[in-house]
Amino acid sequence: MSDVLSAPHVMEFPYTRSTGPVVGAFLTGLRDQKVLAYHSSDGTVVCPPPEYDAHTVAPVEAAKLIEVASEGVVTSWSWNPAPRDGNPFDRPFAWALVKLDGADTSMLHALDAERGAIETGMRVRIRWAAERVGFINDIACFEPAGG
Amino acid sequence: MSEPVTGITTPIRMEYRYTPGRTTSDFLKAMKGGRMEGRRCPSCRKVYFPARGGCSMCGREFAETVPIKETGTLATFAVVNVNFANRVIDLPYVTAEVVFDGADTTTMVLLRGVSPEEVRMGMRVKAHWIPKEEWDYSLANIDYVEPIDEPDAEYDSYKDLV
Ligand SMILES: [Zn+2]
Numbered sequence: 001m002s003d004v005l006s007a008p009h010v011m012e013f014p015y016t017r018s019t020g021p022v023v024g025a026f027l028t029g030l031r032d033q034k035v036l037a038y039h040s041s042d043g044t045v046v047c048p049p050p051e052y053d054a055h056t057v058a059p060v061e062a063a064k065l066i067e068v069a070s071e072g073v074v075t076s077w078s079w080n081p082a083p084r085d086g087n088p089f090d091r092p093f094a095w096a097l098v099k100l101d102g103a104d105t106s107m108l109h110a111l112d113a114e115r116g117a118i119e120t121g122m123r124v125r126i127r128w129a130a131e132r133v134g135f136i137n138d139i140a141c142f143e144p145a146g147g
Numbered sequence: 148m149s150e151p152v153t154g155i156t157t158p159i160r161m162e163y164r165y166t167p168g169r170t171t172s173d174f175l176k177a178m179k180g181g182r183m184e185g186r187r188c189p190s191c192r193k194v195y196f197p198a199r200g201g202c203s204m205c206g207r208e209f210a211e212t213v214p215i216k217e218t219g220t221l222a223t224f225a226v227v228n229v230n231f232a233n234r235v236i237d238l239p240y241v242t243a244e245v246v247f248d249g250a251d252t253t254t255m256v257l258l259r260g261v262s263p264e265e266v267r268m269g270m271r272v273k274a275h276w277i278p279k280e281e282w283d284y285s286l287a288n289i290d291y292v293e294p295i296d297e298p299d300a301e302y303d304s305y306k307d308l309v
Contacts, residue, residue, distance in 0.1 A: 005172040005284055009165035014158045027152040086160070134152035 022051045025062035030138035033128050036065040037103050047103035068102035071125040071145050075099050075106045079115055088141055094118050098142055110141040117144060170209070174198040175284035181276065183215040185250050196250035197286060217274040219247035219254075219292070220300040222308040226263040239263050245272055245292055246308050253308050254286070260293030268309065269299035 019027060022038075026048050029036040037047035041056045047068050051060055077096040083089055088110040096118075097106035111124060125145040132138040167175065170186065174197055177184040185196035186209035193202065196215045201208045224243045241263055244253035258266065259275070272292040282288045 003172070004166055004169055005175055006164055006166040007284075009163040010160065011163070012158065012160040014156065016154060016156050018154050019152055024152045027155065031152065085162075135155055 020051060021062040022049050022060050022065070025049075025065055027134040027136070027138070029065075029067070030136070031132045031134040033070070033132070033138075035068050035070055035100060035126070037068045037100075039064070039066050044104040045102060046105045047100055048107055066102075068100045070100070070128075071123065072098045072100035072103070074111065074118070074120055074122045074124055074142075076120060077111060077118055079118075088137070093141070096124070096142060098124055109136075109139055111143070112141045113144050168200060170198050170200040173212075175286075178286060178288050179282050179284050181279065181282060181288070183217065183247065183274075185213045185215045187211040187213050193251040194249060195252050196247055196254060213249060215250050216248035218295065218297075219245045219250075219272055219274075220305050221258065221266070221268060221270040221272055221292075222246050222253050222305040223268055224258065224266055226266070241266050243272070243292060244308070246305055247274070251308075256289060257291040258293070259291040267299065269302060269305065271295050271297035271300060 026036050035047060036049060037045050038049035038060050040046050041053050045066070045068065049060060049065055052058065053060060075097045077094045079092065079094050080087065081092045083091065083093065089112065092115070094111040094113065094115070095108060096111035097108055099106045111118065112127065123145040124142040127140045127143045129138050129140040174184055183196065184198055185194040186198040187194045188202035188205055188207055188209060189211070190205035190207045191202060193204070194213050194215070195202070195209070198212070199209065222244045224241050226239050226241055228239045230238065236257065241258040241261075243256055243258040245256050246253050256274075258272065271294065273295045274289045275291050275293055276282070276288055277290045
């Protein structure tokens with residue numbers, strides 16, 4: 001029995017996706033440093049906005065999206081000690097679920113903070129990317145907001 | 148920039164270290180040396196080329212290595228007319244399923260040296276290799292097959308492979 005071969009193998013797909021009206025409006029909002037959400041039929045404010053109402057299943061109208069704050073509270077988080085290619089940072093950071101003020105649901109994004117400083121309930125705010133193009137990375141990350 | 152966002156690009160990239168396993172490693176080493184090697188099933192006696200570790204019909208592990216010839220029979224084919232990304236061959240071209248002499252399975256390979264209108268099942272063909280200096284651990288060492296001056300094979304000889 002001889003040695004088994006091995007070789008590097010890279011698989012890459014350059015997907016282009018259409019956003020549809022709701023995600024498109026959400027990303028357009030991020031480009032303008034606004035976070036849009038959906039005031040759903042049961043009264044809750046869902047952020048990011050869904051494409052259909054979870055209860056009536058009616059299509060969500062982009063024109064009826066509402067703005068929520070760019071500050072909020074960490075509802076859960078997970079430390080990433082070994083960032084990989086494509087992660088927002090090349091040093092350890094946290095993934096956090098953040099409920100923005102005015103919203104009833106949480107969104108996932110990176111949180112740039114010391115590990116020891118992170119706790120559920122901490123106040124955070126959006127750090128906007130310097131160059132915004134209409135993509136989720138227009139939010140560079142969340143950062144501690146103090147107070 | 149004030150147009151609403153209607154599209155995004157989301158490139159996906161995965162980096163692997165790929166290992167083909169024991170049998171295919173041996174197969175690829177033979178290819179690098181310019182040899183075509185199949186494996187024979189101890190139960191049904193069929194010879195698989197490219198070599199596999201075991202028989203898909205009997206479930207038996209292969210042990211016997213069998214030399215395969217560079218000549219073969221075109222069992223079936225497709226004429227490619229439709230353009231696609233990263234295409235390197237001029238359209239139209241012919242993709243052939245060839246059963247190389249000594250094998251009982253087909254291998255997908257490019258057919259050259261004949262116009263698409265003249266291609267037919269049963270044609271006898273021969274492998275054309277890339278230059279020896281470029282041989283690698285790859286079936287792509289066989290650049291293409293081309294017709295040879297032999298009578299077409301009888302349909303019964305390849306009917307189970309179409
Ligand atoms: Zn078998």
